Amino acid sequence: MEGVNFHINQGEIFGFLGPNGAGKTTTINMLTGLSKITSGTVKLLGEDYSRNVKKAQAMMGIVPDESNLYEELDGWENLGFCGALYGMDKNLREERASQLLHEFGLEEAARKPFKAYSKGMKRKLTIAAGIIHQPQILFLDEPTTGIDVAFARQIRNLIVDLHNKGTTIFLTTHYIEEAERLCERLAFIVQGKIVREGTVEELMQETQGENIVNFTLGGDFSEIDEDFRSYFPAYDIKMGRDNVVSIHSQSTFTLLPLVRFFEERDLPVYEAKIIRPSLEEVFVKVTGIELQKMQNQRGDR
Amino acid sequence: MKTWIAFANILIKDMRSYYLKPPNISWGLIFPVAWTLMFFLRSPVPVDVRDLLPGVIALSILFGTTSMLAVTITFERKSRSFERLLLAPISLNLLMLSKTSGAILFGVINAFIPIIFASFMTGLSGIRWPMVLGSVILIAITSTFMGLFIAVSVSQVFEAQTFSNSFRFPILFMCGLFIPLTDLPVFLLPVSYVLPLTYGVDILKTAINDNGLISVPLSFLSLAAFSVLLFAYSIYNVNRKWIH
Numbered sequence: 001m002e003g004v005n006f007h008i009n010q011g012e013i014f015g016f017l018g019p020n021g022a023g024k025t026t027t028i029n030m031l032t033g034l035s036k037i038t039s040g041t042v043k044l045l046g047e048d049y050s051r052n053v054k055k056a057q058a059m060m061g062i063v064p065d066e067s068n069l070y071e072e073l074d075g076w077e078n079l080g081f082c083g084a085l086y087g088m089d090k091n092l093r094e095e096r097a098s099q100l101l102h103e104f105g106l107e108e109a110a111r112k113p114f115k116a117y118s119k120g121m122k123r124k125l126t127i128a129a130g131i132i133h134q135p136q137i138l139f140l141d142e143p144t145t146g147i148d149v150a151f152a153r154q155i156r157n158l159i160v161d162l163h164n165k166g167t168t169i170f171l172t173t174h175y176i177e178e179a180e181r182l183c184e185r186l187a188f189i190v191q192g193k194i195v196r197e198g199t200v201e202e203l204m205q206e207t208q209g210e211n212i213v214n215f216t217l218g219g220d221f222s223e224i225d226e227d228f229r230s231y232f233p234a235y236d237i238k239m240g241r242d243n244v245v246s247i248h249s250q251s252t253f254t255l256l257p258l259v260r261f262f263e264e265r266d267l268p269v270y271e272a273k274i275i276r277p278s279l280e281e282v283f284v285k286v287t288g289i290e291l292q293k294m295q296n297q298r299g300d301r
Numbered sequence: 302m303k304t305w306i307a308f309a310n311i312l313i314k315d316m317r318s319y320y321l322k323p324p325n326i327s328w329g330l331i332f333p334v335a336w337t338l339m340f341f342l343r344s345p346v347p348v349d350v351r352d353l354l355p356g357v358i359a360l361s362i363l364f365g366t367t368s369m370l371a372v373t374i375t376f377e378r379k380s381r382s383f384e385r386l387l388l389a390p391i392s393l394n395l396l397m398l399s400k401t402s403g404a405i406l407f408g409v410i411n412a413f414i415p416i417i418f419a420s421f422m423t424g425l426s427g428i429r430w431p432m433v434l435g436s437v438i439l440i441a442i443t444s445t446f447m448g449l450f451i452a453v454s455v456s457q458v459f460e461a462q463t464f465s466n467s468f469r470f471p472i473l474f475m476c477g478l479f480i481p482l483t484d485l486p487v488f489l490l491p492v493s494y495v496l497p498l499t500y501g502v503d504i505l506k507t508a509i510n511d512n513g514l515i516s517v518p519l520s521f522l523s524l525a526a527f528s529v530l531l532f533a534y535s536i537y538n539v540n541r542k543w544i545h
Binding site for chain 2: 029032033034035036054055057058060062064066068069070071072073080081082084085086087088089129
C-alpha cells in the first residue's frame, strides 16, 4: 500500500472501490488492527491510534468479506458472544440480540446453529454481530459478494437503515452500481494506491461533456477502428462485447454519417443507443481497468 | 470497557464448545486407564498404583492440554473466527490468557481423574496435596503454553497434531517417567533439564512417594520460568505472524 490518504466524514457511507487484489481488505485490516501500519497515521475522531489500535476497536464494528462466526453456536449465542467481546453486560447483550434478530428477520433461525444458515442469512447475522455493540464506525468488506439478488437487496436496505441511524460506514465493494447507489463519497483504489476520491457528483465531472453512442452491428467489424479514426478524427471508437461498438466524442454526434460509414462497409446497424456517462465510465477512464476484467473477477469470487 | 466479561465468555465458550464435549471427557477417562493398564501389563513384577500415579497424572495433563489447545486455535484460525477475537478491544495478553485458561482448566481436571481412580485401588495417605495441586497447575500451564507455541507455529490442524507429537514423545522418554533421570545417558541429561515436565514429574514424585531428585522450590521456580518464557514467546509470535 502506498499513498493511501483519505478521510471519512462522520455519519456518511464511504465507498472503497477497486478490483480484487487492489488493497481494499488490506486497508480495512490496517484500519482495524489485523495488519500493522509501517508508516503513516490513522485517526479516529481526531485521535491518532496508529500505534495502539486496541483503544479504538471498541468504537469499531467489523464485518469481514467471509462470515467468520462460530459454526457450532446458534445465532443467538453468536450475537451474545460477540457482545461479550465488547464488554457488554448479559442483560444488554440479550436485549440487543433480540432486537437485531428481529430487525434482520432472523428470529426463526435464532436457535439454529450458524452452520445450518444459508449464505445470505450468514451474511446478515455477521452484520448483526458487527453492530451489536453499536459502533460509531462500521467496516463492511464486500457485504453483498456471493449472495443471491434478494438477500443482496435486503443487505443494501439494512446498510441504508444503519446509515439513517447515524452509523458511519466504510464499505468496500467491486460492484460499481452498489457503490453508486449507496455511497455519498467514494475512493477508487488500484494496486494499493488511491487514484481518485470524491462524491459521486465530483467523480462524474470526469466524464462531463463526453458523449457516448453505442452501435449494435452485424458482420465482422473487428478491424474497422483505423478506418473509422481516419474518417472521424474527432471521435474515439472502442470495441465492446455482443457486437457493440462504442463511439466517444467531446462534441454532440451527428448520427447519419456514422450509420452511413458502417453500412458502406457491409456492417448493418441494428441499434444505436445514446449512453449517459455512468460511474462505471468514470472508473474505467480513471483506472484503465476494463469492465470485462472486473466482471470476470466477480465470477471468480 | 469491562474486559473481564470478554475473558469469562471466551473461557466459557471454549469449555462448552471444545473441552466439555463427550469425546474429550471420554478421552480424559480412557487415557489414564490405558496408561495404568500398560504399566501393569509390561511390568514383570507387581506394580504399586501409587508409584505410577505421578507419571499418569503428568501424561494425562500433557496429552490433554497440548493437543486440545493447538487444535482448537488452529481450527479457529482456519475458519477465521479467531480474527473476531483479535478485533475485540482486549489486549493480546488477556486474549491469549482467556484462550489458554480453558485448556489449563481441562488439564487440571484431567489430572484428578487418575487420582480418583487410584483412590479406589490404593491408599493415598501421606500425600502432600498442596504440593500436588501446585505442580498439577504449573504442569497444566506449561503444557498449555507449549500447545500455544505449537498453534502459533503451524497453519493446518493436522500439522498441529504432528508437531505436538514431535514434542510430546521425546518429552515422554526424557522427563524421568519411564527412565529415571539417574539412568539417562549423560549427553541426554541437559535435554532432560530443559523440559518443563521433568520438574513437574519430580515435584509429583516428591509429593506422592517422596522420591524426587530435584529440590522442590527449584522445580516450582523452573516451571514458573518456563510458563513465562513460553507465553512471552508465543505472544511475540502471534504479534509477528498473525498481525501481518
